[in-house]
Amino acid sequence: MIQTFLNQGLAAADLGLIFGIMALGVYLTFRVLNFPDLTVDGSFTTGAAVATSAILAGVNPWVATAMAMVAGGLAGLITGLLHTKGHINPLLAGILTQIALYSINLRIMGRANLPLLRTDTTLSEVRNAGLFGTWASVGIFLGVVIVTLLIVNWFLSTDTGLAMQATGDNEAMIRAQGVSTDAMKILGLVISNALVGISGAIMAQYQGYADIGMGIGLIVAGLASVILGQAVLPSRHFAVTTAAVVLGSVIYREVIQLALALNFDPNDMKLLSAVLVVAALLLPRMTIVKRMKAKRRQRRMAAEAQAIASGDTARSTLSMGR
Numbered sequence: 001m002i003q004t005f006l007n008q009g010l011a012a013a014d015l016g017l018i019f020g021i022m023a024l025g026v027y028l029t030f031r032v033l034n035f036p037d038l039t040v041d042g043s044f045t046t047g048a049a050v051a052t053s054a055i056l057a058g059v060n061p062w063v064a065t066a067m068a069m070v071a072g073g074l075a076g077l078i079t080g081l082l083h084t085k086g087h088i089n090p091l092l093a094g095i096l097t098q099i100a101l102y103s104i105n106l107r108i109m110g111r112a113n114l115p116l117l118r119t120d121t122t123l124s125e126v127r128n129a130g131l132f133g134t135w136a137s138v139g140i141f142l143g144v145v146i147v148t149l150l151i152v153n154w155f156l157s158t159d160t161g162l163a164m165q166a167t168g169d170n171e172a173m174i175r176a177q178g179v180s181t182d183a184m185k186i187l188g189l190v191i192s193n194a195l196v197g198i199s200g201a202i203m204a205q206y207q208g209y210a211d212i213g214m215g216i217g218l219i220v221a222g223l224a225s226v227i228l229g230q231a232v233l234p235s236r237h238f239a240v241t242t243a244a245v246v247l248g249s250v251i252y253r254e255v256i257q258l259a260l261a262l263n264f265d266p267n268d269m270k271l272l273s274a275v276l277v278v279a280a281l282l283l284p285r286m287t288i289v290k291r292m293k294a295k296r297r298q299r300r301m302a303a304e305a306q307a308i309a310s311g312d313t314a315r316s317t318l319s320m321g322r
Contacts, residue, residue, distance in 0.1 A: 034169075
């Protein structure tokens with residue numbers, strides 16, 4: 001029994017890390033740009049559809065995965081142009097792109113489901129070795145996520161990344177500094193959905209097929225990951241925050257797996273997702289959590305005051321010695 005739960009937990013960790021890349025994309029739009037992008041449900045499937053179709057057509061799996069990234073970025077570009085150039089509401093722009101992508105994804109795949117079970121993919125060796133749902137696969141996906149985190153954190157620390165963060169914080173202020181906020185929004189949406197496309201491509205190769213409905217409701221999972229991660233690991237530093245988003249994705253998948261192990265009705269999984277998001281949103285507002293934050297803040301201020309006092313004492317001693 002314990003071994004079964006461990007295997008299920010490791011399989012959930014695999015999924016959490018794969019979807020963690022998608023959650024990073026949601027974080028870029030939802031938190032960094034303050035842009036509620038609903039393109040995710042469509043661009044995730046687009047990444048899966050492009051990668052699967054390309055692999056079945058004989059394209060190298062790594063190249064196919066890169067193509068999925070580009071396809072996801074193009075989906076974000078469309079949403080960005082609809083909003084910035086067409087002056088369409090962000091929510092509506094994302095919904096329009098998402099709806100259009102449903103038909104486009106069907107065109108790409110040619111049918112509603114494409115299997116990859118007998119085709120070489122980037123994960124074929126791992127699958128053939130029976131390593132899915134083991135510490136080995138968790139280590140592999142963790143390595144991929146770490147590389148992704150390093151790239152995202154590096155980008156956010158550049159001048160362009162800082163301008164993008166400023167666009168989400170105070171659009172009028174950064175525009176007054178001569179920065180094109182439209183360009184920042186478009187770039188952010190492209191990068192976000194490129195990450196989502198990569199996640200979709202990896203997920204299709206992991207589960208062995210691409211399905212037209214695999215992205216439905218995924219924005220809820222992405223938001224749950226972002227909110228859960230920041231509730232569990234609150235921080236103002238983006239390097240910690242991005243890691244927290246991935247942690248939130250893993251926690252989310254572990255909770256879903258636990259619910260399935262406890263024989264929850266699979267039809268209730270969307271309801272459980274909504275409850276998790278609500279709980280994560282309300283948790284920071286609870287009195288006990290506020291008290292814990294206040295005590296932590298007081299300890300930090302006391303430590304800073306003590307450090308300042310110690311520095312003054314040291315300087316006084318040094319002056320007396322002279």
